Amino acid sequence: MAERVVVVGGGMAAVRLAEQLVGADVCLTVLADEPHAPYNRILLSAVLEGTHSADALTLRSPEWFEAQGFDLRLGARVLELDRDAREVVLVDGERIAYDRLVLACGSIPTLPPIRGLVRRDGTLHPKVHPFRSLADCRRLDAATHPGRRAVVVGGGLLGLQVARALSVRGVLTEVVEGADHLLAGQVGAPAGGVLARDLRRLGTEVYTGARAVRMTDDGVQLDNGALLPTDLVVLTAGGRPSTALARRAGLMVGRGIVVDSTLTSVTDDRIHAIGDCAEHRRRTTGFVPPAWEQAEVLARVLRGEEAAYDGLRSVARLRATGLEVAVLGDPRTAEGEVVEVTNPIAGSHRRLVVHGGRIVAAALVGDLSRVGLITQLYDRGTILGPDEPGQLLLPEAADAPTPLPDEAEVCACAGVSAGEIRACGTVAECVDRTRATTGCGGCADVVRRLVGEVGPVRVPVG
Numbered sequence: 418m419a420e421r422v423v424v425v426g427g428g429m430a431a432v433r434l435a436e437q438l439v440g441a442d443v444c445l446t447v448l449a450d451e452p453h454a455p456y457n458r459i460l461l462s463a464v465l466e467g468t469h470s471a472d473a474l475t476l477r478s479p480e481w482f483e484a485q486g487f488d489l490r491l492g493a494r495v496l497e498l499d500r501d502a503r504e505v506v507l508v509d510g511e512r513i514a515y516d517r518l519v520l521a522c523g524s525i526p527t528l529p530p531i532r533g534l535v536r537r538d539g540t541l542h543p544k545v546h547p548f549r550s551l552a553d554c555r556r557l558d559a560a561t562h563p564g565r566r567a568v569v570v571g572g573g574l575l576g577l578q579v580a581r582a583l584s585v586r587g588v589l590t591e592v593v594e595g596a597d598h599l600l601a602g603q604v605g606a607p608a609g610g611v612l613a614r615d616l617r618r619l620g621t622e623v624y625t626g627a628r629a630v631r632m633t634d635d636g637v638q639l640d641n642g643a644l645l646p647t648d649l650v651v652l653t654a655g656g657r658p659s660t661a662l663a664r665r666a667g668l669m670v671g672r673g674i675v676v677d678s679t680l681t682s683v684t685d686d687r688i689h690a691i692g693d694c695a696e697h698r699r700r701t702t703g704f705v706p707p708a709w710e711q712a713e714v715l716a717r718v719l720r721g722e723e724a725a726y727d728g729l730r731s732v733a734r735l736r737a738t739g740l741e742v743a744v745l746g747d748p749r750t751a752e753g754e755v756v757e758v759t760n761p762i763a764g765s766h767r768r769l770v771v772h773g774g775r776i777v778a779a780a781l782v783g784d785l786s787r788v789g790l791i792t793q794l795y796d797r798g799t800i801l802g803p804d805e806p807g808q809l810l811l812p813e814a815a816d817a818p819t820p821l822p823d824e825a826e827v828c829a830c831a832g833v834s835a836g837e838i839r840a841c842g843t844v845a846e847c848v849d850r851t852r853a854t855t856g857c858g859g860c861a862d863v864v865r866r867l868v869g870e871v872g873p874v875r876v877p878v879g
Contacts, residue, residue, distance in 0.1 A: 419444045422719060423505055423513055425495050425662065426521035427455045430692030430708040432476045434519065436852070437716030439485050446513060447482065448493040448505065453551055454478050455489075457855060459705060459736070461554045462575070465561070466582035466738065471551060476855060498666040500685060517687055517719060520674055521712075522659035524693040524703060529570055529655055533632035542632050545650045548579055560649055563587030568637045568647045570629050571654025572599040574735050574742075577612065579653055580621050581737035590621045591645055593637070595628040595654075603733060603744045604780045607759045608766040611782050612740065615764045619739045658694040658701050673701040678725040680715045691715055697728045705830045706732045730796065734830070743788045745795045746770070746778030753777050756806040767810040774800040789825045789835070789863070796826065827867070828853035828860045838867045 419442050424431045427449020438445055449455060456474040463469040482489035494508045504512040526549050528534060534545055541547075546557045561567075565588050569580045572594025583590045594601070598609025599616075613623040624639065629650075631638040636646040658673035668684045669675040673696030675683050680695065682688040690696075691711040693703050702708065710730060717724035735742035753772030759765070765783030769776055769791070776795045781788055787809055794801065794809075801809075823836025833853040841847035844865055848854055854861045 420719070421514060421516045422446070422519065423515040423517070424448065424519040424521055425505065426519075426523055426692070426694075427451060427489070427491070428458060428521060428523045428692065429455070429476065429705060430523075430712050431455065431519075431521040433709045433712035433852075434521065434691065434716055435477070435482070435485070435487055437713050438719065441716070441720050443719060444488075445486075446488040446490065446515075448490050448495060448507075448513070450492065450494045451550065451552075452492045454491070456551060458549070461548070461551065462578035462582045462737065464551075464554055465558055465579065466585050468738070471555070474551070495662060498662055498688075500666055500688075503687065515687075517689065519715065520663060520688065520690040520694055521692045522662065522694040524656045525659045526652065527655035527657055529629065529652065531570070531629050531632050531637075542650070544648065545632070545652065547652045548575065549656075557649070557651065561586050561588055565589070565648040566646060567591070567649040567651060568593060568629070568645050569651045569653060570637075571652070572596070572623070572625065573602060573654065574600065574733065576651075576653035577616070577735060577740060577742075578737045579651055580616065581619065581740055583649075583651070584619060584621045585738055588649070591647075592616065592621060592623045593627055593629050593639065593645075594623070594625045597626045599623065599625065600735075600742065603747075603749075604742075604766075604782070605749055605768070607757070608742075608768065608780050608782045611759065611761050611764055611766040612742070614761050615740060615783070618764070656703070658696070660694060663688075663690070663694075671696050671699065678727070679718045680711055680726055681718070689715055689718075697726060700728060702731065704731065704733045706730065706832070709831060732792065732830075741781075741783060741785045743781045743785055743792075744779070745776070745792060748778040748780040751778035756810060758810045769806050769810065771801065771806050776801070776806075789827055792826045793824065827863050830860075831855070833860075835867060838864055841868055844868055 422443045422445050424447045432455045455476045460474050464471050479489055496508045497506045504514050506512055526547050547553050567583050567588045567590045569576050569592045572592050580590050580592050598606045599612045616623050627639045627641050629637045630640045636644050638644050660670045663674045664670045668682050673694050674690035675696050676690050680689045692708040714724045714726040733744040748768050748770055751770040753770040756769045758767045768780045770778040775798045825835045827835050831852040833851040837851050838847050853864050
């Protein structure tokens with residue numbers, strides 16, 4: 418009898434797991450709490466910007482799940498986990514039995530401590546817009562009009578994407594970040610300074626080292642006394658792994674649901690966790706590539722194969738018009754020798770951390786022409802010659818383009834090489850066979866060139 422696998426969550430990690438389980442001897446049920454088919458949350462800012470339609474974000478349609486023999490339940494909210502009975506209890510009282518349970522609950526936004534954000538009746542101030550779901554995106558889109566003013570609270574990856582999208586739409590946008598520079602969680606001060614300069618050049622004002630403390634009908638007040646008049650306040654700062662179900666069920670929870678190298682709960686060997694809600698080696702991640710890698714490893718485990726997740730690979734990309742960022746590992750804290758080139762006038766910053774001749778971390782801002790090669794060297798642990806780190810940070814000559822070798826990684830999210838993309842005839846075929854472009858979307862132009870297509874990339878919904 419096929420093993421009953423129930424997945425709580427309908428996000429990007431859950432869909433990747435379902436894709437990897439096609440053809441496996443499992444009876445798969447996916448419980449998605451939103452009413453929409455699973456979609457790419459990373460590209461919500463592209464919908465706000467107007468470069469993607471909401472339909473283009475669909476990862477896999479309900480018809481695809483049905484064709485695979487999988488049971489996709491939309492709008493299915495889970496109330497609790499009954500570990501003794503091995504059942505998932507929905508809010509409507511329905512119980513769904515499992516042999517293996519996968520928690521792919523993602524993360525939940527946290528409200529920053531801003532007075533006036535929540536009114537006395539418990540509702541948000543009408544100017545306030547969280548930005549996490551498709552419903553949030555549509556609500557903000559409806560409120561976005563040229564000439565309006567917006568304050569984006571949070572200068573992380575999501576905050577910069579939203580700020581850029583609003584600015585492209587003609588909204589006078591300002592970013593407030595409590596740290597002393599933008600992207601403080603991923604890059605150092607020089608790179609953050611380059612990003613701030615780029616945003617200002619693109620028409621967005623930036624306030625770093627300042628916190629929003631009060632929301633009034635007139636605007637947002639900062640802790641330095643400044644008042645920013647605004648029509649919209651967008652919350653992109655703060656989030657934490659969704660662990661309430663696991664905690665109530667008695668599973669070990671730190672910041673996330675604690676799992677071992679097979680993505681199995683250290684409390685219950687019938688329960689697994691992947692994506693933003695999982696904690697492995699005391700680390701959680703909010704990025705697509707590790708979540709997809711976890712899904713692939715877990716699929717092998719569920720198939721009865723030997724597989725382990727080491728959690729060493731971390732790649733983050735920022736996709737926004739006029740802003741390009743790639744971060745490999747943790748370039749702020751990684752130990753090693755630092756090779757760094759900054760050109761704030763050109764809007765570029767490149768930093769490599771090299772230990773034992775190998776790239777152990779990198780941050781690239783502004784010019785990502787070498788990101789594929791650098792990612793390949795980082796993943797393989799290639800030992801570099803003494804001059805190579807510096808050469809990698811120099812821009813490619815415009816008159817001497819170097820073809821990407823087949824083994825060079827193009828899509829960091831799905832781990833797809835140039836050779837795998839060249840083997841596809843169209844972008845649509847590439848998306849279906851490799852899932853390239855369906856993560857952060859940063860590789861879309863390169864994918865289009867490699868398959869010989871021109872024009873905008875259209876991601877199929879099935």
